[in-house]
Amino acid sequence: MYLLLSWRNLWRNKKRTLIAAASVFFAVILAIIMRSMQNGSYTYMIRSSVKFYTGYLQVQGKGYWENRSLNKSIIIPEKQQKEILKIPHISSVVPRLEAFSLVSSNKVTKVAKIVGIDPVAENNMTDLDKRLIKGKYLTNTSSGVLIAQGLADMLKIGVGDSVVIYGQGYHGVIAAARLPVAGIVKFPISKMNNGMLFLTLPNAQNIFSAYGRITSLAIMLDNIKNQTGVLETLRSELNNKYTLMTWQQMMPDLVQGIELDNASGLIMLIILYIVIAFGVFGTIMMMTTERTKEFGILISVGMKKAKLIWVTTLETAFLAFLGAISGALFSLPIVIYFHYHPIPITGNAAPAFELLGVKPIFYFSTDPTLFIHQALVVLLIALATALYPLFFIKNLQPVQAMRG
Amino acid sequence: MPLIELHSLSKVYDDTAFPVHAVKKINLQIEKGEFTAIVGPSGSGKTTLLNLIGGLDKPTEGSVSIEGVDISTLKSSELTNFRLHHIGFVFQAYNLIPVFTARENVEFIMLLQNVSKAEREKRAIELLEAVGLGDRINSRPSQLSGGQQQRVAVARALASRPNFVLADEPTANLDSSAAESLLDMMAQLNKDYEMTFVFSTHDPRVIQRARRVVILQDGAVISDA
Numbered sequence: 327m328y329l330l331l332s333w334r335n336l337w338r339n340k341k342r343t344l345i346a347a348a349s350v351f352f353a354v355i356l357a358i359i360m361r362s363m364q365n366g367s368y369t370y371m372i373r374s375s376v377k378f379y380t381g382y383l384q385v386q387g388k389g390y391w392e393n394r395s396l397n398k399s400i401i402i403p404e405k406q407q408k409e410i411l412k413i414p415h416i417s418s419v420v421p422r423l424e425a426f427s428l429v430s431s432n433k434v435t436k437v438a439k440i441v442g443i444d445p446v447a448e449n450n451m452t453d454l455d456k457r458l459i460k461g462k463y464l465t466n467t468s469s470g471v472l473i474a475q476g477l478a479d480m481l482k483i484g485v486g487d488s489v490v491i492y493g494q495g496y497h498g499v500i501a502a503a504r505l506p507v508a509g510i511v512k513f514p515i516s517k518m519n520n521g522m523l524f525l526t527l528p529n530a531q532n533i534f535s536a537y538g539r540i541t542s543l544a545i546m547l548d549n550i551k552n553q554t555g556v557l558e559t560l561r562s563e564l565n566n567k568y569t570l571m572t573w574q575q576m577m578p579d580l581v582q583g584i585e586l587d588n589a590s591g592l593i594m595l596i597i598l599y600i601v602i603a604f605g606v607f608g609t610i611m612m613m614t615t616e617r618t619k620e621f622g623i624l625i626s627v628g629m630k631k632a633k634l635i636w637v638t639t640l641e642t643a644f645l646a647f648l649g650a651i652s653g654a655l656f657s658l659p660i661v662i663y664f665h666y667h668p669i670p671i672t673g674n675a676a677p678a679f680e681l682l683g684v685k686p687i688f689y690f691s692t693d694p695t696l697f698i699h700q701a702l703v704v705l706l707i708a709l710a711t712a713l714y715p716l717f718f719i720k721n722l723q724p725v726q727a728m729r730g
Numbered sequence: 731m732p733l734i735e736l737h738s739l740s741k742v743y744d745d746t747a748f749p750v751h752a753v754k755k756i757n758l759q760i761e762k763g764e765f766t767a768i769v770g771p772s773g774s775g776k777t778t779l780l781n782l783i784g785g786l787d788k789p790t791e792g793s794v795s796i797e798g799v800d801i802s803t804l805k806s807s808e809l810t811n812f813r814l815h816h817i818g819f820v821f822q823a824y825n826l827i828p829v830f831t832a833r834e835n836v837e838f839i840m841l842l843q844n845v846s847k848a849e850r851e852k853r854a855i856e857l858l859e860a861v862g863l864g865d866r867i868n869s870r871p872s873q874l875s876g877g878q879q880q881r882v883a884v885a886r887a888l889a890s891r892p893n894f895v896l897a898d899e900p901t902a903n904l905d906s907s908a909a910e911s912l913l914d915m916m917a918q919l920n921k922d923y924e925m926t927f928v929f930s931t932h933d934p935r936v937i938q939r940a941r942r943v944v945i946l947q948d949g950a951v952i953s954d955a
Contacts, residue, residue: 327834327837327838327841328841330834331827331829331830331838334829334830335829337829338828338829619825620825620827623821623825624827625810626784626786626813626819627813627814627819627839627842627886627887628810628811628813628814628815628839628842628843628890629810629814629842630807630810630811630842631807631810633842724786725781725786725787728786728821
């Protein structure tokens with residue numbers, strides 16, 4: 327009956343209730359769409375970035391990240407790699423042996439990053455073959471190299487030419503080899519395009535005398551949400567023998583960029599929340615003060631103040647629920663539509679995204695927690711306005727109230 | 731033991747700047763089954779006296795005892811509970827809950843008393859039939875005339891099975907026939923159930939019907955007959 331009383335009280339002034347509920351409704355829609363676009367874009371950007379090279383996680387030798395020395399390389403046998411791949415939510419593991427070395431052809435010599443890869447695993451994660459602009463992609467038995475297009479231009483070489491690698495191998499051993507160019511790959515990031523060279527992992531391990539060794543094992547996950555869980559499992563399975571790096575540690579610039587953008591989004595949300603709070607508060611205040619006499623009568627006839635406060639709080643809850651739930655439901659098809667039809671980014675911003683190897687689109691997240699969180703926040707804000715009737719009724723004197 | 735006993739009851743408003751002595755040292759006893767009218771011109775202290783008897787206001791001096799309980803010593807929450815179980819109220823402006831039907835208005839008081847749903851419904855219908863509104867139980871206050879609303883208010887006041895009913899100018903907003911009809915009904919309830927009624931009024935029709943008339947002037951009892 328209290329529920330009935332609250333519900334009917336709410337509709338005493340239909341227009342006012344509808345206007346207040348509409349303000350919550352539109353605010354929830356706006357908040358959900360805004361956060362869906364922001365969170366979706368972050369997730370997309372992170373996934374694109376980690377897929378581009380680093381993976382969500384990397385297993386490395388202790389101290390490798392700081393000095394990138396082959397002496398910090400590790401041995402993770404193929405059997406153990408397969409065991410790691412069996413951990414739930416890990417979609418691929420990519421072993422790499424990386425070393426910096428001189429690369430020459432004719433009279434030109436440059437410094438490049440030499441990366442030994444498992445061609446199939448690498449391709450599964452980074453789609454390296456899609457970057458091929460000339461020649462053939464590597465196979466497990468290839469003896470040739472894939473050279474980045476900018477580096478190939480500087481060395482003035484093409485497919486079928488030879489390239490000489492000369493550098494330092496594991497524990498100071500001289501590393502030298504002459505290898506044929508099997509293909510040329512193009513990267514959107516100039517630093518990579520001007521200084522990378524790929525060959526098969528066994529080939530690289532031979533050249534650098536790092537037999538069976540790798541410098542990193544990049545790990546891809548099915549969903550970023552599972553990162554913490556996988557990290558914990560890996561920690562316990564690898565017995566703290568190696569360093570586990572997260573994408574946040576490997577790409578701090580990306581983390582900072584996201585945090586900065588997220589902060590500006592949150593400021594917008596807070597402004598929106600304040601607007602909602604005042605809208606609902608105005609309605610609740612009117613609904614309360616105009617019924618002063620009625621409250622006085624109800625207390626006079628024996629209604630406890632606590633019950634009266636409960637009835638008015640229910641009114642606010644109904645109002646907020648009405649706006650929040652309908653707003654969340656209405657925004658659902660909008661968000662789903664844009665999830666499958668992302669908004670393309672045009673103008674000057676587009677090349678900046680392409681430079682990072684990320685498609686210039688605003689991707690929308692359909693994460694259910696997004697809807698629940700926004701609806702809950704707005705609901706809580708609305709409920710906070712119920713403090714007004716609470717204090718109003720608490721201090722109400724029935725005789726004065728009945729006098730109006 | 732009298733049902734209601736007022737002992738040297740006084741109420742002074744704004745006692746620091748310009749004190750208004752609304753009620754002055756009233757001693758009064760009302761027995762069970764009385765049909766008492768408290769009469770006096772506007773400003774004589776009728777409503778203040780009713781508020782004090784009903785525990786809606788605290789006396790400045792003196793005490794109000796209901797069946798031996800000094801309600802002026804009760805805490806606010808205890809008073810609310812006491813009113814709910816011992817006193818029925820009828821107000822001048824009916825003051826029904828506008829979003830509830832007649833039946834729901836009557837039931838609501840019993841809900842506050844935690845009476846079971848079945849019992850509430852049964853008793854609400856019985857009471858509304860007793861006040862002559864058996865055919866309007868599902869009407870909202872806005873669909874009822876002033877007289878009918880005041881009958882619902884009486885039914886509501888009786889719903890909690892109170893010891894007595896306090897009615898503040900119950901006929902003030904009613905036309906002659908509605909007022910007569912309401913008074914007939916209340917007199918019948920008084921006779922049939924020995925329900926005690928205490929009215930504040932300056933309506934001669936009510937005064938004529940009352941078996942005891944207490945006249946107030948400037949907050950003091952000048953006649954009790």
